[in-house]
Amino acid sequence: MTVMTRSANRALIAQALALVVAVVLIGVAVVLGLRAQSLRDDPALANRAQLDDAAVRQVTTEVSRGLAQVFSYDWSQPGITKAAADELLSGQAREEYDTLFASLQERAPDQKLTLSTQVQVAGVQHLTETKATLLVFLDQSSSRAEDEESSVSAAQLRVEAELDGRSWVITALNPL
Amino acid sequence: MTDGPDESTESSEDPVADSAGDPAEDAAGESAAAPELDGRPSVVVLGADDSAATSGRLRLGRWTLVVLAASIVAVVVAYLSWSRADDDPALARAELRDLAIIEGTAAVEAMNSMDYRDVEAGLEAWRSVTTGVLRDQLSAIAADERQLLADQGKIATGRVVEAALTELTDRTATMIAAVEVTVADKDPAQEPTVKRNRYSADLVLVDGDWLLENLGQVPVATS
Numbered sequence: 001m002t003v004m005t006r007s008a009n010r011a012l013i014a015q016a017l018a019l020v021v022a023v024v025l026i027g028v029a030v031v032l033g034l035r036a037q038s039l040r041d042d043p044a045l046a047n048r049a050q051l052d053d054a055a056v057r058q059v060t061t062e063v064s065r066g067l068a069q070v071f072s073y074d075w076s077q078p079g080i081t082k083a084a085a086d087e088l089l090s091g092q093a094r095e096e097y098d099t100l101f102a103s104l105q106e107r108a109p110d111q112k113l114t115l116s117t118q119v120q121v122a123g124v125q126h127l128t129e130t131k132a133t134l135l136v137f138l139d140q141s142s143s144r145a146e147d148e149e150s151s152v153s154a155a156q157l158r159v160e161a162e163l164d165g166r167s168w169v170i171t172a173l174n175p176l
Numbered sequence: 177m178t179d180g181p182d183e184s185t186e187s188s189e190d191p192v193a194d195s196a197g198d199p200a201e202d203a204a205g206e207s208a209a210a211p212e213l214d215g216r217p218s219v220v221v222l223g224a225d226d227s228a229a230t231s232g233r234l235r236l237g238r239w240t241l242v243v244l245a246a247s248i249v250a251v252v253v254a255y256l257s258w259s260r261a262d263d264d265p266a267l268a269r270a271e272l273r274d275l276a277i278i279e280g281t282a283a284v285e286a287m288n289s290m291d292y293r294d295v296e297a298g299l300e301a302w303r304s305v306t307t308g309v310l311r312d313q314l315s316a317i318a319a320d321e322r323q324l325l326a327d328q329g330k331i332a333t334g335r336v337v338e339a340a341l342t343e344l345t346d347r348t349a350t351m352i353a354a355v356e357v358t359v360a361d362k363d364p365a366q367e368p369t370v371k372r373n374r375y376s377a378d379l380v381l382v383d384g385d386w387l388l389e390n391l392g393q394v395p396v397a398t399s
Contacts, residue, residue: 044273047274049341121342121376123340135340137352137354158354
């Protein structure tokens, strides 16, 4: 009787131990699985800036070129600037730009104003598949017919862009 | 699970008890024969128990093995998944990038801050965020220059409005920053002035911290 129960007990204990081990292992597996998931969901990874070199290059190049185009202006050929704005700006950036452009159109022909803009340096702050935020330092030189010298001014912009099809469109311009 | 072995041992015990004694003795013999029974049939019981136990162990063991194997597989799969996520070079790089922005920002702000009331603390803050030649230069600031900083009576406070990296390697980074410096005079009647600057900062990773190796304004092109 005692041997029997002892033996049966032993079987039960082995059984129970095995199940306890299994439960512990499953617990460890769940914890590891959750850890792995949280590592993959790390918001640091969601930002592709400095991670996806090709995408960083593309957005930097396109936004830089776009800014140079929309902030360059020749009083005798305003249509070029206007066309660039139509193609490269949208949303809030477009609305603000239109106000700026209207005032420029008013005084430019009298002053024979020419603006030339170049991007000094641009860095991507945040990048996803379809959205990007950049910090851009640009220089704008302006020349008027009456004064021979042209003046150069520096600007710092925080630029937001969205991927429209295959090219980036500027959606917000925030002077800093 | 405990039902199985119990039933089988009971049923194997009954025939032994029946054949051991008369039906008349049964009632009285049950208790009296108990020690004897305990000894003799124990072999049978042991055998019966053994087979029940082994077959039980096998039967239940099959399930246990399945559960055990499944849990081992689960642990291995989860471990591999975790170690791959943990070793992801992109994650390490992303964390390095975010740290460079945070520490680079703090360093640029420190370099644009100075309080005339405690020049030594200001210089110490400059030294603590720099490395290499820049740090040596800051350490070499002479006493008369320190006195000058104290005599000017200005409190400069730098604030990085926006910053972004333009380059990142395992141990170097280039950060650009739009900086706003507020300069207050010791004379409270004087309004603080605000200057806007744009900087490019070369950062180096030293013992896990990003330090400034070079800091310069991004000049306006004079073309």
